[in-house]
Amino acid sequence: MGESTTRFAQVIGEAALRIWADLPRDSQEHLFDTATGSDDHLRHQLALYLHDHHPRTAHPPKPTALA
Secondary structure (H helix, E strand, O other): OOHHHHHHHHHHHHHHHHHHHHOOHHHHHHHHHHHHOOOHHHHHHHHHHHHHHOOOOOOOOOOOOOO
């Protein structure tokens, strides 16, 4: 990939991550499948990342003291 293509891929990827929660589920799945292909290790890593950073699936903070 040329320098421009690499830069464009980076900014598109960053934009997709920023709006991930706003994308329809079918678009999320299509983008995920296209990005990872058949690489099971990459699929797992990306799924973990999205789970940890996606507002609807992020774990709530652990309590620091009993209420």
